[in-house]
Amino acid sequence: MDLQHLRPSREQDAPIYLQLYRRYREAIAAGKLRPGDRVASVRSLASELSLARGTVEMAYQMLVSEGYFVARGAAGTVVSPRLESLVEHNHARKSVAAAHASPHPQNISDVALPFQLGLPALDAFPRKTWARLAGRNLRMLEPETMTSADPAGYEALRRAIATYLGISRGIACTHEQVFITVGYRGALELVRRTLLQAGDLGWYEDPGYIFARQFLERAGMRLEPVPVDEEGLNVSIGQQRAAHARFAVVTPTHQSPMGVALSLPRRLELLDWAARSQAWIIEDDYDSEFRYHGRPLPALKSLDRDGRVLYTGTFSKVLFPGLRLAYLVVPTSQVGKFSDMANHLPGPGSILPQAMVAGFMEQGHFARHLRKMRILYAARRGYLVDALTQMMRESLHIQPQAGGIHVLANLNTNTRQSDKILAAAAQANCLAVQALSHWRLRKSTQGGLLMGFANFATADGATASVSRLKAVLAKL
């Protein structure tokens, strides 16, 4: 390759080293430089192009650190041979280039696999509104949002959440009770550090949300599995097995993953147990916003007269998971303790995304987005359910669920393989189906498959994915 092709332009805005770095990347992408090719030494390129050696070194260092170049000591520097297969298959852009340096937006199919759980509809997010809001926030970039963040979260967002919870979830709270956290884990961590101690025993729904279970166990909590039936968590069994537990983690609105609601008698029984034994209830209200028939259930927290419920919600399902924003509402009596602990933890992260969500809520976009998504998800759920009913009625039995963004289909008794084997086969074929057994703490004979539907944009899309799933399972 002629080194003159690499010559940077003094006219351009970008610094010389960056231009050099880009020229090299372009040369590789265009096939002018092939994997394994030796590139000019720093010294000779600097001399050829009359550049400072430091400038060339910087460009090379970037190319090495990003995997384009490999330094081979005395043997010189070469274009990484590992790029071979990628360049061959013309996938160089996606796999090699840093994602946001890519000139084209990626396809959703590159990111979300069919049936993927816990992911909202990525195609239906109001990008323009979001970008407009953000633009305003950023142009302002007020000194207030540049200085240190409140460890309890950005106040305007805490206020917006308190208002929203009052209206939508029947929770009467002030913004002082609301703490913004990095995801649901951040909320669990704040609860754990403020109220729990290593070795404390807690009730955990069985089956129940895997990641929170692992998070709590890793942090030294002991978890007692408490079975879930058609009325939700079986509180009597919890009391039999571990009456003196210090806490219980529950998903009362829409049990994760079974989808049932905790019945009113059970709710009262649970609250009564917590009040008597001074235990804490952690209410995970992760996707209550989506409900397609029947009246929306108020949160368990709305019945909490004794201040035992720690309520958590998240923006991962209603906006998008990459936000990593969740929130915790604590009883009034605990605000002081939680504020104090929040001052000694890393906190909720940058103000910017918090300010954006606050604006989104205050200006009514949030409520509008939720309304739209409820209609959209009802339709998309229909696509999946129809496809499953038409094609896989023999092997699967769909559980009725009033809400959420996934479907649970139990295996019919004639199915020979376990749900784990079925899910593993599906996953090996890039279908992100999950096995119900995988979410259980104790063994059970009842297997099932969990399937997300939020990204099935059309009935045809759902049909195509279900027929792929059917074909994969038929081979077993």
Add this chain to the structure above:
Amino acid sequence: MDLQHLRPSREQDAPIYLQLYRRYREAIAAGKLRPGDRVASVRSLASELSLARGTVEMAYQMLVSEGYFVARGAAGTVVSPRLESLVEHNHARKSVAAAHASPHPQNISDVALPFQLGLPALDAFPRKTWARLAGRNLRMLEPETMTSADPAGYEALRRAIATYLGISRGIACTHEQVFITVGYRGALELVRRTLLQAGDLGWYEDPGYIFARQFLERAGMRLEPVPVDEEGLNVSIGQQRAAHARFAVVTPTHQSPMGVALSLPRRLELLDWAARSQAWIIEDDYDSEFRYHGRPLPALKSLDRDGRVLYTGTFSKVLFPGLRLAYLVVPTSQVGKFSDMANHLPGPGSILPQAMVAGFMEQGHFARHLRKMRILYAARRGYLVDALTQMMRESLHIQPQAGGIHVLANLNTNTRQSDKILAAAAQANCLAVQALSHWRLRKSTQGGLLMGFANFATADGATASVSRLKAVLAKL
């Protein structure tokens, strides 16, 4: 007040409840409604304006939750009497309104007090470039950045940091060794959870950074104060007092708050101790980017042959603290352990700010900003030092420091009061001077004042603040 003034417009884009809420706020700001005034009941306003009661209720709920209204049960709802003094003093905008609902950007003086520590120059941040970058990021909003974030951080940012550290701090590392965290505390938390146990003993610089000390103590660490002299941390004393400590937290480039650099013999002694006793060194390189004379010192990490140094840096001083983004570089041998633990912690927060900083670095804006800030801070440091020398030579003796964004002035022996008393008096007068003694673990007779200079935009500004300080201290 005529209720018709509140009538929302059907033409407007904003939802009715939001228009109503805004009308009320405007009416209060304009003095049409005064603190203590009773407002129309939900029922009568809804009927007067032919609106749904739910709509009016929602607006009222927002006004109550934001402190504009107070609900008094049967006595009705009134404009909060607590607004009285604020409205009187015409400060209503700043103190009452949620910050980003405010129509005017705030002044820096509203946020940063004179002498405030740890705050970069808020007026010199390249807002336009930042907003442009963000705009691009947001319009794209690629599915990849919408889905779940990598708990170790956004890859492009990890790569950009690895490149930067190689060039600027002499640290050879790959992006796999870099973990993005929510602030320095997030980095400490990741280290603590991965490598340390409750009750572990560590060396801590005396005087040393208060907030990290409190953070570690709160997390159950025991800290042994190790004195700092003109060569930095006294490693021999550390070994005498606590040879078997499990870790040491140090600020080798620019000791916080004394400003001295850890000498090369001490660096080697410290690394040797860590290697022999299998202890961990946490290097806090919080403001190494700013150095105004002499050669920049490479990081301690650059000498780490035995993989004992955990290196941390932050964007709080070089960009702005509200970002809450820091990073940790771990030895190659520890990458697996740290990745595993990162999977079980809340993580670094939203991808958005990470992607913005990555773009800022990759496109060379970061390096350019640092170059500009070095020149700016050298000038601003000069303003403060000149003012102190001219006006307070009698009572203060300025320590020479090669870098950083604060000045340490020791009290001369003729000063009667302790530095704590002086600082308290200054703070009572809104001058954010801090007492050196406050940063100490053990008592010392040598008092001093710590003063930030980054936001003294002019010599006159520094002179005015120093003369205010002098007047306050003269009264003691």
